[in-house]
Amino acid sequence: MIEFHNVTKRYESGFQALSNVSLQLNDGQMAFITGHSGAGKSTLLKIIAMIEKPTRGQALLNRINLNNLSRQRIPFLRRNIGIIFQDHQLPFDRPVFENVALPLQIQGYRPQEIAKRTRAALDKVGLLQKEKSLPITLSGGEQQRVGIARAVVHKPMLLLADEPTGNLDPMLSREIMQIFIDFNQVGVTVLVASHDLRLIEELDKPRLTLNAGKLILNDLDQYDSGDQYGSS
């Protein structure tokens, strides 16, 4: 699913956020990215989400090289990914239902199908009764769950989450992580960046640890590869 070959990312400021990172995440695997603040976790996810491009090395998503993508192809590739970013809020002037339905509308689903899938996704995060509310009237945790519903409503192959439990209480954090694990169990590849070491420890999933842009720990191959068919 995801392959990094000696990926280095240097921002325009000259700051090197990733240095020679190589990794391979197979279809159906789930992993956590950890590391100190500024270690490069978000940067790594942004490269996969085609928000940033590697300065050197190669990043591949489903064997497609992300280094030299044309602008027109990016939207279609992004439709295979569900992205949950802590700091990317929801459009506040649309009700929850509209927010979650957006990916389906973009992809041209039939209205009845949109309604069905949107309700299913909202049900999954336990917000079905809030479908008509505006996001601004929801709590932080509820907003985060709306974001998750929107990221999974179109059944993406890959789920990326950057600090999804950033400012949530431990109970809610555990619930949210459980949602990710549930998705992973039905075959979705999941990559989560998180500070929450205690929670990660509990969950027993492979870890990628970054330190000042270097990948210092990668125990992906010590876990089940997650891919029954052999990977790319």
Place this chain on the structure above:
Amino acid sequence: MARHNVRRRKPPTINQISAYFLHHLQSLIFSLGKIYQAPTTTIMTVAVIGITLSLPGGFYLFLKNIEAVSGDFRSSTQISLYLDLGTSEKQARRLEKDIAGMDSVATTRFISRAQSLEEFRRDSGFGKSIDTLSSNPLPHTIVVEPDEAETFTVRSLQNRLQAIPEVKIAKLDTEWLERLYTIIEIAKRSVTIITILFAFAVLLIIGNTIRLDIQNRYQEIIVTKLIGATDAFIRRPFLYGGVWYGLLGGIISWLIVEIGYLSISGPLARLNLLYKSDMNLITFSFQDFVVLIASSTLLGLAGSWIAVARHLNQIEPT
């Protein structure tokens, strides 16, 4: 798994073309909803567009009326025949009768030397000095009105009348009319320039409104890009927003001009009554209306297109 996913996703999507039209419809309604949700901003923008467009619209209507009135004048073109001083009144009256029978002549009117002098004494205010003249310097005059206003016919009639021996001068009273036409021509060009300038102003107004709209929806645009929206998809609601602004602004400008027209036509009716004239104001024809609304709508689309092209592509998630 990738292959599996693609197969799973395919059936529920409608075909590309109906999805495309569906989103057009959704954008149309969505942008209308935005307008409904922000009535103050919308009313202000639409009012500015309406007022701006009402100026060229009003000038256009004014010109149209002037042209219509001058058309009336053209049909009242006259040729004045000043006869030789030596012509007797009897000869002159016979000549009038002959001329009345000529081709292209509608009516004739005879003004004798004495009448002319009397009129001149009365109208000019030089009564006293005229009395000191030993003889009447004014000739007999025949005023000929052609039966049609077409320039060639009038000119050829003038030439035929000039050829009559007793006629000293056959004068076509159209010089002032030609001058009027020149003025109208100048006015027409001014209206064209005003229209271009104001159309440009509307373009800027709409462009700026859409630019602010894009800025306000910055976060939403980024989110939409991140979930795989194409540029065209993101562009659409903004373009429809521009179309609505243009359309509504056009209707407002039409209303403004119509109200102005109504407020003038009242006093004009009274004037007609007083002077027993029948000047009629012309208002927008249906065709004018369609052109006005269509061009303001197009301006809306063009203005938003410029804003979208300049600002939307710069917004990328970071």
